[in-house]
Amino acid sequence: MSDPFLIGREMTGGYGKGPDILHDCTIGVEKGEIAVIVGPNGAGKSTAMKAVFGMLDVRSGAVMLDGEDITALTPQARVRKGMGFVPQTSNIFTSMTVEENLEMGAFIRTDEIKHTMEQVYELFPILRDKRNQAAGELSGGQRQQVAVGRALMTQPTVLMLDEPTAGVSPIVMDELFDRIIEVARTGISILMVEQNARQALEIADKGYVLVQGRNAFTDTGQALLNDPEVRKSFLGG
Amino acid sequence: MGDQFLFAIEVMINGLMAGVLYALVALGFVLIFKASGIFNYAQGVMALFAALTLVGIMEGQVPFSHLINAIFGTKIHHFGWEVPAILAILLTMMIMVFFAWAVNHFVMRHLVNQEPIILFMATIGLAYFLEGVGDLMWGSEIKTLDVGLPQGGSFWIEDMTAGLGSDNFFGFFIDKLDMVATVIAAILVVGLVVFAQYTKQGRAMRAVADDHQAALSVGISLNYIWVLVWSLAGFVALVAGIMWGAKSGVQFSLSLIALKALPVLMLGGFTSIPGAIVGGLIIGVGEKIFEFTVGAAIGGATENWFAYMLALLFLVFRPQGLFGEKIIERV
Ligand SMILES: Nc1ncnc2c1ncn2[C@@H]1O[C@H](COP(=O)(O)OP(=O)(O)OP(=O)(O)O)[C@@H](O)[C@H]1O
Ligand SMILES: [Mg+2]
Numbered sequence: 001m002s003d004p005f006l007i008g009r010e011m012t013g014g015y016g017k018g019p020d021i022l023h024d025c026t027i028g029v030e031k032g033e034i035a036v037i038v039g040p041n042g043a044g045k046s047t048a049m050k051a052v053f054g055m056l057d058v059r060s061g062a063v064m065l066d067g068e069d070i071t072a073l074t075p076q077a078r079v080r081k082g083m084g085f086v087p088q089t090s091n092i093f094t095s096m097t098v099e100e101n102l103e104m105g106a107f108i109r110t111d112e113i114k115h116t117m118e119q120v121y122e123l124f125p126i127l128r129d130k131r132n133q134a135a136g137e138l139s140g141g142q143r144q145q146v147a148v149g150r151a152l153m154t155q156p157t158v159l160m161l162d163e164p165t166a167g168v169s170p171i172v173m174d175e176l177f178d179r180i181i182e183v184a185r186t187g188i189s190i191l192m193v194e195q196n197a198r199q200a201l202e203i204a205d206k207g208y209v210l211v212q213g214r215n216a217f218t219d220t221g222q223a224l225l226n227d228p229e230v231r232k233s234f235l236g237g
Numbered sequence: 238m239g240d241q242f243l244f245a246i247e248v249m250i251n252g253l254m255a256g257v258l259y260a261l262v263a264l265g266f267v268l269i270f271k272a273s274g275i276f277n278y279a280q281g282v283m284a285l286f287a288a289l290t291l292v293g294i295m296e297g298q299v300p301f302s303h304l305i306n307a308i309f310g311t312k313i314h315h316f317g318w319e320v321p322a323i324l325a326i327l328l329t330m331m332i333m334v335f336f337a338w339a340v341n342h343f344v345m346r347h348l349v350n351q352e353p354i355i356l357f358m359a360t361i362g363l364a365y366f367l368e369g370v371g372d373l374m375w376g377s378e379i380k381t382l383d384v385g386l387p388q389g390g391s392f393w394i395e396d397m398t399a400g401l402g403s404d405n406f407f408g409f410f411i412d413k414l415d416m417v418a419t420v421i422a423a424i425l426v427v428g429l430v431v432f433a434q435y436t437k438q439g440r441a442m443r444a445v446a447d448d449h450q451a452a453l454s455v456g457i458s459l460n461y462i463w464v465l466v467w468s469l470a471g472f473v474a475l476v477a478g479i480m481w482g483a484k485s486g487v488q489f490s491l492s493l494i495a496l497k498a499l500p501v502l503m504l505g506g507f508t509s510i511p512g513a514i515v516g517g518l519i520i521g522v523g524e525k526i527f528e529f530t531v532g533a534a535i536g537g538a539t540e541n542w543f544a545y546m547l548a549l550l551f552l553v554f555r556p557q558g559l560f561g562e563k564i565i566e567r568v
Contacts, residue, residue, distance in 0.1 A: 016350065055453065079456030087454055093447040104444050107437075108456040150455065 003064055004028035005189050006083070006158045008052040011061035020059070021047045022213045029158065029191040029206065034184050036221060038197040038234060039210035045193040046088050048210065049162050052191070053085045054078050065158070080108055084156030088163045088193070091147040094136030098127050101135050101146050105153030113153065120149040123179055141168035144176065152183065159183065161192040177203055198235050201225050209234055240403055247409045248529045249522050254415035256521020257422045258480055262498040263505065263513035264426070265473040271446040271508050272466040275345070275356045279364035281495025283333070283471055286371040288478030288487045290332055292382050293375040294325040300374045322384040326475070333471030334464075336367075341463045349459075368492065377489065382482035387413035418480045425476055426514060429469070433510075438465060446508075500548035506558030515559060520544045 003009075007028030014021040021044045029035035037045050050056050052063055054075045062071045065081055073081070093101050102120060106113040121128040124145040130138060135146050144164050151159055164180065165173040173196060181203055184190050194200030201207050204221030209230060217230050224230050265280045277283075293300065297316040306312060320328070344359055390410045399408035433439040445452045445462045453459060481491055497520070505516025524543040532539040551558065 053454070055450075074458065075453045076456040076458045079454070085454040087450050090448045090450045091454065093444055093451055095447050096443070100440075104440065105455050107441065107444075154456065 036204035082157035084151035105150035252522035252525030260517025337467030509560035512560030
């Protein structure tokens with residue numbers, strides 16, 4: 001079988017000169033699919049995402065995008081290759097307005113961005129109403145929408161989301177998941193970390209369970225949901 | 238109008254002009270601090286180094302001539318040409334950009350994610366290093382800097398305002414250099430604000446100031462932005478160095494203006510460009526007025542400590558400064 005569209009393969013590494021956090025960890029996503037990473041706090045989910053985005057050096061392993069080895073590229077070079085990333089924390093520009101955030105999202109683009117912004121406003125109507133408000137004044141759920149919208153502004157081919165539903169109510173979470181599915185239907189691959197494992201795996205084509213920087217289970221979302229061991233340890237029975 | 242009142246106004250105007258220089262130096266601090274969280278202790282020395290380099294280039298001095306003479310037993314000092322001020326300023330600016338690149342490439346890049354105190358100490362090292370290099374390159378004697386800015390009091394203003402008071406009042410004495418400095422500083426500030434607000438690079442700079450990680454994730458190169466802000470700070474240092482040098486000669490005490498910028502920052506807030514300007518003006522005017530009113534009564538020389546007293550009061554009652562963001566972490 002050929003490689004997935006985006007894959008961080010057997011990555012080992014950590015922060016700076018510190019100890020390894022990831023140990024032969026593999027995560028990836030097929031074109032137009034949704035892949036979900038779950039696992040306990042501190043498992044290294046965010047670290048794995050940052051490694052795929054190039055924010056920390058991997059000591060061994062490789063990151064491949066569409067068959068090309070991008071392990072040595074800087075994050076800004078990866079953005080130009082079509083990767084969008086929404087970090088778990090500090091993912092918006094708080095002193096800028098919502099609209100300026102979206103414009104910043106299109107930083108690397110030189111063509112007309114009006115159309116893409118219109119699409120983002122259609123996806124997240126609340127952002128249109130708040131477009132002249134400082135992003136730092138928004139609620140948690142609205143901030144996440146700004147962050148995801150901002151990432152879409154680059155017109156990425158693959159979108160990496162680190163806990164996009166952190167700190168939002170169950171209703172808003174369902175909303176956000178619906179939006180994410182909508183985005184995936186347009187052909188954008190989605191690689192996302194989720195705390196709400198059960199709901200996330202339900203919409204996932206592929207799931208990864210990480211424990212202590214290692215792959216504990218890897219399967220389709222449905223298979224993981226049905227796996228008694230995964231249910232017992234990670235889905236609360 | 239009473240003469241006393243007119244004198245007070247004159248003092249105030251002159252204070253404003255001194256304040257402009259404080260503001261310029263403080264501005265250099267704010268630029269770097271906002272974008273990288275580094276408190277650049279070397280900002281004052283950068284102004285000194287820029288001024289030294291400018292004089293050296295204009296007078297056709299051979300850089301490192303002492304060193305060269307000591308090693309090879311030669312006796313060279315000057316190339317024997319003079320470089321026009323404009324060209325020399327451009328060359329100096331190029332050197333400041335190179336300096337910005339070198340600082341980032343050899344020092345700051347390796348200290349990413351370090352504690353602020355470590356970054357601060359690195360800039361202390363940088364300050365002494367740069368002072369040493371400046372000394373070695375251009376020699377340590379006091380130099381005069383004349384880039385053709387007007388000097389001396391303005392007779393026009395004196396004549397125009399002489400009629401305001403009694404026969405004992407001879408009109409406002411205002412230094413032409415101060416006026417030019419004010420205009421240039423104002424242009425510089427407006428230019429920086431326009432740059433930050435409306436250009437792509439300026440916006441990227443603001444984005445980095447807002448959040449490093451978010452900036453990375455939209456494809457901004459942090460290294461590029463850091464070289465950019467250090468270059469801008471170098472440019473601001475050059476302008477401040479020219480003003481100060483034209484006023485009091487280029488000498489190593491110039492690097493001490495950085496110490497005056499500290500209270501300005503405490504007043505204005507470390508992250509606010511308008512704060513640096515307003516803080517500079519308040520301290521410039523404040524210390525002159527204080528000297529004029531209270532200083533005479535208590536023996537003078539209040540200008541040495543007034544700024545720090547004011548800053549201390551601010552530290553106690555409004556630690557984030559006039560314009561700074563609240564130093565309370567959002568929870
Ligand atoms: N910037 C950092 N520098 C050094 N160590 C870090 C850094 N960020 C995280 N770590 C360490 O890496 C390990 C994994 O953290 P990581 O953030 O990847 O976990 P996570 O699975 O995303 O957890 P959570 O569910 O809480 O978001 C932890 O032990 C953490 O202390
Ligand atoms: Mg995490």
